[in-house]
Each structure stands twice: as C-alpha cells, then as structure tokens.
Amino acid sequence: MATKKSAWVAFPHDNSAFVYVGAALKKNWARLHKGDCEPFPTDKAVEEAWRLYHAGDFGGAFEAGIAAGLDGYNAANKAACIYNNYLESSDAKKQKAYEEIAARCEELQAAQKKNANAFYLHAYSLGRYGQLIGVAKALTQGIGGKVRTALETAIKLDAKHADAHIALGTFNAEVIEKVGAMIGKMTYGVSKDNAVAMYQQAIKLNPTSAVAHTEYADGLYKLFGNAKMKDVEKLYAEAIALPPMDAMECLDVEAAKAEME
Secondary structure: OOOOOOHHHOOOOOOOOOOOOHHHHHHHHHOOOOOOOOOOOOOHHHHHHHHHHHOOOHHHHHHHHHOOOHHHHHHHHHHHHHHHHHHOOHHHHHHHHHHHHHHHHHHHHOOOOOOOHHHHHHHHHHHHHHHHHHHHHHHOOOOHHHHHHHHHHHHHHHOOOOHHHHHHHHHHHHHHHHHHHHHHHHHOOOOHHHHHHHHHHHHHHHHOHHHHHHHHHHHHHHHHHHHHHHHHHHHHHHHHOOOOOOOHHHHHHHHHHHHHH
C-alpha cells in the first residue's frame, strides 16, 4: 500500500546542515518542533525516523516511522505530507497519499486521544486533499468541517501549536475566498478577523517559521487582494531572510524565494 522508498524523489538541496547526529537531535528538538510541539520520542526507532525526516530523507523517515508502529505515525505522516506538498509532481499520487495519511491519523486518534499531531496532520492531509480536488468540491463533501474540527482539537490539546494556528488561518481565508464572507460566516463560522488573528498568533508562537509568514501573506492576499500587497511583500521578504534548520524549513524558504521571483 505504501510507496517504496526508491520511488521517492531525493531532497533537491544541500542537507549537510540538517543531519542531527546523536545527541544533536535532542539538543535542537525544541527549535525544530516549535511549530508542531511534537514531544521528543522515548523510542529509539521513532527518534531515528525523525532524524531522517529533518535531514530530508522523507522516504526513509516514512518507512522507519511506519515500522515503529503507532508511535512512529506522526513522523511517517509528516514526512509524507511535506514530501507530497513540495516534491511529488503527480496529483493522483498526492491524492492517494493524503487519503492514506488521513486514515492513519484516524487510527492514531482512536489509540492516542491526546496526541495533538494526530489531529493536526489529519487536518493537513485533508486540507491538501481538498485543494487538489478544489475547495468548493471539498466543502460540499464535508471536508471543511472535518478540517476545522481537527485543527480546533489540536489547539485545544496544545494551545502553543503554531502550525495548527497557521492552518486554521488558511482554512478561514480559503473558505471566504471561495464562498464569500457572509456565507462563510453563516455556514462555516469563518471570518477575516479570525483568519488574521490565527496567523498573528502563529507568528507570535513561532517567529522563526518561514511558512507562518508565507501562509499569512497568501491569506492576506486571498482576503484583501492588492490592498494588502505591501504587507504581503514584507512577509515574504521576512520569510526568505529566516535561516532554515531542517529540510522542511529549507523547502519553505525556497518556495518563498520562487514566489517572490
């Protein structure tokens, strides 16, 4: 069912600064996981899966995480999410991967009800799946409600979960862009104020996150168009200036550079 590692595209940048050997991973853990608040693993196999993930070996991280059982699911799921978002070119493969990630997240939620990332990564995979099939279609299929519930649950379980705040900001912005502010508020409980508040809280919680800056910028453009272009450009410039600490952050920064160009 899972894609074999050989089929995974290699990380396309120099990863030498992202290889956290031995005790270096634990030493840098708090900064590496400031966005998702993932606790440092007690299982060596899970620790190794995360080590591979941070170094950009997403296929290796996925396989190691799956092999480690439920405790390795967050590493496997995050590796698959980031890989499919940035490096996979086939929409059909992405769609299938996000469906499988969502299913594993539900399995993990049932077993570990207080695992915030089981809910956050569920929302991430469903949200990306929704973007692939089209936001309007995703909303009619009830995916929007599932995404919002999962993100709200993640934040309830960990109020410092910056990435869940980013995603909830984007959820508000995308729904408003698609159905308008009035229907968005009445049907999905979203608003421009909510979106902006979520993005600002994410940056407050994790100021070194490039993706917090770029998602906020994109959200402002979805909500206000050219009226906020100065803020959009400023946020992108700030994102590009942030030094990446791992493969995901490197991909975030490179995507911001490409967007700016």
